[in-house]
Amino acid sequence: MKSMKKVWYVTGASKGLGLALVKKLLSEGYRVAATSRSAETLKKQVGPYNEDLFLPLEVDLTSNESIERSIQQANSVFGGIDVVVNNAGYGIGGTVEELSEKEINDSFNINVFATINVIRNVLPLMRAKRSGYIINIASIAGFAPATGWAMYGATKFAVVGLSEVLAGDVKDLGIKVTVVAPGAFRTEFLSHDSLVLPENKIEDYKSVRVSHARYLTMNGQQAGDPERAAEIFIHLAEIPEPPVRLFMGTDAYNRAKAKIDALDDELEKWKDLSFITDFSG
Numbered sequence: 001m002k003s004m005k006k007v008w009y010v011t012g013a014s015k016g017l018g019l020a021l022v023k024k025l026l027s028e029g030y031r032v033a034a035t036s037r038s039a040e041t042l043k044k045q046v047g048p049y050n051e052d053l054f055l056p057l058e059v060d061l062t063s064n065e066s067i068e069r070s071i072q073q074a075n076s077v078f079g080g081i082d083v084v085v086n087n088a089g090y091g092i093g094g095t096v097e098e099l100s101e102k103e104i105n106d107s108f109n110i111n112v113f114a115t116i117n118v119i120r121n122v123l124p125l126m127r128a129k130r131s132g133y134i135i136n137i138a139s140i141a142g143f144a145p146a147t148g149w150a151m152y153g154a155t156k157f158a159v160v161g162l163s164e165v166l167a168g169d170v171k172d173l174g175i176k177v178t179v180v181a182p183g184a185f186r187t188e189f190l191s192h193d194s195l196v197l198p199e200n201k202i203e204d205y206k207s208v209r210v211s212h213a214r215y216l217t218m219n220g221q222q223a224g225d226p227e228r229a230a231e232i233f234i235h236l237a238e239i240p241e242p243p244v245r246l247f248m249g250t251d252a253y254n255r256a257k258a259k260i261d262a263l264d265d266e267l268e269k270w271k272d273l274s275f276i277t278d279f280s281g
């Protein structure tokens, strides 16, 4: 008899958080459709698997057609999709004027538009069943971004913004949404294969180079454990009322708290100017 556990669809699964999640799900008997730019690499990284449980999908996340096909395939093989994790994404450092139009557009295509297209394609299935759960992986950079990561911050703020509104829009349809904001996790995120830095660096931005150097030295030392993150994603999908936002990691929590305090101070400090623009009377 086929497993009745939830069906998951995870993007960007050949390494890092996505791979840790897929392995954990399979070890617990969930059915998983997972995407990668290379199905071969994905299969190799996952190791021997049960074909009743795992559907590796080669997907070009810059193509809505490719995303749509993969969701239809997962739906027809497993008879539905219960949980979607928009995980694929990458870091992009550099200032607004250093990054080329292509570098910027490529990052939005993966970090933002792929997420939107996955959601657009899966919602009709979830709406029909009046149930489903969407986890969008943003970043602490989508709430409290750091010097030198303007475009990464922009893409992840977009993911946070759309997730917060989506959560409200689909609430009455039985669909839940959580946007996860991880701090630093020990994945391939900071490796040369994943991270993008601008081809065209401008001398003047000295503090930006210092910030990037500091991040690069963290590679392999990050406090966040991808296997623990995987456990949390599974837990979130099993509880009746998951949060709309989850900051993941003590560093993410601390950065979020400092940002909230700074926001609060600024809000109050400039309150007079904020209030002055209403029509009087």
Ligand SMILES: NC(=O)c1ccc[n+]([C@@H]2O[C@H](COP(=O)([O-])OP(=O)(O)OC[C@H]3O[C@@H](n4cnc5c(N)ncnc54)[C@H](OP(=O)(O)O)[C@@H]3O)[C@@H](O)[C@H]2O)c1
Pocket (backbone or CB within 6 Å): 011, 012, 013, 014, 015, 016, 017, 018, 019, 035, 036, 037, 038, 042, 061, 087, 088, 089, 090, 091, 110, 137, 138, 139, 140, 181, 182, 183, 184, 185, 186, 187, 188, 189, 190, 194, 222
């Ligand atoms: N690790 C951290 O410190 C950290 C912190 C905050 C947020 N995040 C977010 O967490 C998510 C997972 O990242 P990770 O830490 O697991 O990094 P990772 O080890 O580099 O894995 C990233 C995954 O995203 C996919 N991906 C990366 N670049 C892509 C591209 N250009 N086109 C299509 N897919 C691409 C890859 O999929 P395939 O190679 O399988 O196609 C890969 O499996 C990302 O959204 C990232 O922004 C990570």
